[in-house]
Amino acid sequence: MTSKKASLDGTPDQAQSRRNRGKTVRRSLVEASEAQDAALLARELRTSQTQQELAVIVVVEFTEELRKRKQLTAAARLARTAAAVVAGEEDLPDQAASTLDFDVRRAEFEELARSAGATIAATLVQRRQRPDPSSLVGQGKLDEIVDVVASTNASLVLFDHDLTPSQLRNIESRLPCHVIDRSQLILDIFARHAKTREGQLQVELAQLEYQLPRLAGRGRAMSQLGGGIGTRGPGETQLETDRRKINLRIDHIKTQLNAVRRIRHQQRQRREAVPVPVVALVGYTNAGKSTLFNALTDAGVLESARMFATLDPKLRQLQLPSRRKILLSDTVGFIRNLPHTLVTSFRATLEEVERAEILLHVQDAASPMHEEQKTQVEKVLAELALSTKPVIQVLNKVDLVPPHELAHLSSHRDAIPVSSLQHTGLEQLLTAIDAALVIDPVVESSFRLPQSEGSILASLEGGAIIDEKRFEGNLVFLRARGPASLLDRYRRFRDKHDLSNQRLRTRQT
Numbered sequence: 001m002t003s004k005k006a007s008l009d010g011t012p013d014q015a016q017s018r019r020n021r022g023k024t025v026r027r028s029l030v031e032a033s034e035a036q037d038a039a040l041l042a043r044e045l046r047t048s049q050t051q052q053e054l055a056v057i058v059v060v061e062f063t064e065e066l067r068k069r070k071q072l073t074a075a076a077r078l079a080r081t082a083a084a085v086v087a088g089e090e091d092l093p094d095q096a097a098s099t100l101d102f103d104v105r106r107a108e109f110e111e112l113a114r115s116a117g118a119t120i121a122a123t124l125v126q127r128r129q130r131p132d133p134s135s136l137v138g139q140g141k142l143d144e145i146v147d148v149v150a151s152t153n154a155s156l157v158l159f160d161h162d163l164t165p166s167q168l169r170n171i172e173s174r175l176p177c178h179v180i181d182r183s184q185l186i187l188d189i190f191a192r193h194a195k196t197r198e199g200q201l202q203v204e205l206a207q208l209e210y211q212l213p214r215l216a217g218r219g220r221a222m223s224q225l226g227g228g229i230g231t232r233g234p235g236e237t238q239l240e241t242d243r244r245k246i247n248l249r250i251d252h253i254k255t256q257l258n259a260v261r262r263i264r265h266q267q268r269q270r271r272e273a274v275p276v277p278v279v280a281l282v283g284y285t286n287a288g289k290s291t292l293f294n295a296l297t298d299a300g301v302l303e304s305a306r307m308f309a310t311l312d313p314k315l316r317q318l319q320l321p322s323r324r325k326i327l328l329s330d331t332v333g334f335i336r337n338l339p340h341t342l343v344t345s346f347r348a349t350l351e352e353v354e355r356a357e358i359l360l361h362v363q364d365a366a367s368p369m370h371e372e373q374k375t376q377v378e379k380v381l382a383e384l385a386l387s388t389k390p391v392i393q394v395l396n397k398v399d400l401v402p403p404h405e406l407a408h409l410s411s412h413r414d415a416i417p418v419s420s421l422q423h424t425g426l427e428q429l430l431t432a433i434d435a436a437l438v439i440d441p442v443v444e445s446s447f448r449l450p451q452s453e454g455s456i457l458a459s460l461e462g463g464a465i466i467d468e469k470r471f472e473g474n475l476v477f478l479r480a481r482g483p484a485s486l487l488d489r490y491r492r493f494r495d496k497h498d499l500s501n502q503r504l505r506t507r508q509t
Helices: 002-009 012-053 063-069 074-086 094-115 139-152 165-174 182-193 197-214 238-273 289-297 340-345 347-354 370-383 403-410 426-436 454-463 484-493 499-508
Strands: 054-062 119-128 156-159 178-180 278-283 314-319 325-330 358-364 391-396 415-417 442-450 465-472 475-483
Touching: 054 094, 054 139, 094 119, 094 182, 119 139, 139 165, 165 178, 165 197, 178 182, 182 197, 197 238, 278 289, 278 370, 289 314, 289 325, 289 358, 289 391, 289 426, 358 370, 358 426, 391 426, 415 426, 442 454, 442 484, 454 475, 454 484, 475 484
Parallel strands: 054 119, 054 156, 156 178, 278 325, 278 358, 358 391, 391 415
Antiparallel strands: 314 325, 442 475, 465 475
């Protein structure tokens, strides 16, 4: 028996070799299976990414809204006339103005889609008198959208209008892909660009408030019935469960945002202990606020042509020509028909705008619709109860404006033309900010102090403008112009016989 078994197994070396070959075959099979799974996963990822990026855009204009937009201000009509002259048109009737407005709106929404990471497969345009209650665009246009989606293999349809829950449900029942309206697209862009914890909380709050009224139609899914006496009711529907979970999450996020607001309030109180005013940049998205912010402060924040490229607020210190120091704040950009949920959820971020002493309204001077964009920004500022704040109008991107239009823009006394890219007009802007500030005014005073007070001399020469300086033995006479908070700090060294100090005391009285 032993000899027979030994003959079957062979020598020990042969048995070990057979075991090694078996392990090698099994390892090769496992590696081949893993490689095949990895290839399938990569193929699925490439397919999903391609499908996610391919979108069909639907832009609709209603004639009732068009009649409302025809009631423009004189400045808006003048801007449209200038745009028509640049385009080579001799006359600009109402229909041409409507076409210009519609084309700009379509280009703006296409840029929104690209900012969200979508590749535009096709753009469908429709003009109708009023929106269809069931599908917004009507059955005929909806059939055309279905055909275009089938021919382009798009996985996304973007509407340049807000859809009601019933309209969204009816459209999705006809289309084999996902449907997103304007508000949801903007929320998705905000979610992509939110980097800080505060920004992510605010975007999540806006998304939940947007989704809450759109949960209708899911109430047919029922939960399990109760098991005890008196609990054999129909149970809680899935719709009620989802609403309850979303409401609980909304309450939790609001609690966290209140904590953020308290921290910001404490930080603001510490800043307000030192009289450093805040100046906030506001304006339409893609107006060049971040470029202007970098040109003034060398902050190095992201500069991009994409809409809402910068979302989280930035604060940097800036010194004015009078040697006064301010905090310059870069805020989120506004847009036409900004979702109300975003305005309410971003109040924690926009508190910097509420606390600002001066608002710099940055406008894209090269845009043919900058007057309409200005109106939209003022509308959002009025919604935030900020209409009474001092505002300095800044016309950015003047390097892209033709010379004959630039002469017309320069005639506006209340607007300052600048070019953030070429750093032109910045000195004029800083001078205007200096003149508009009320807190910590610029005063003139004279000092006579010993030469041994080197720290005081360095502080005055670094924080104020020295108009006159002479040495009188062991004393130094200085005539300086600077912030009142700085000059009052050394009032014990003021020259009592100087007229400027008498004027200063009279002004303070």
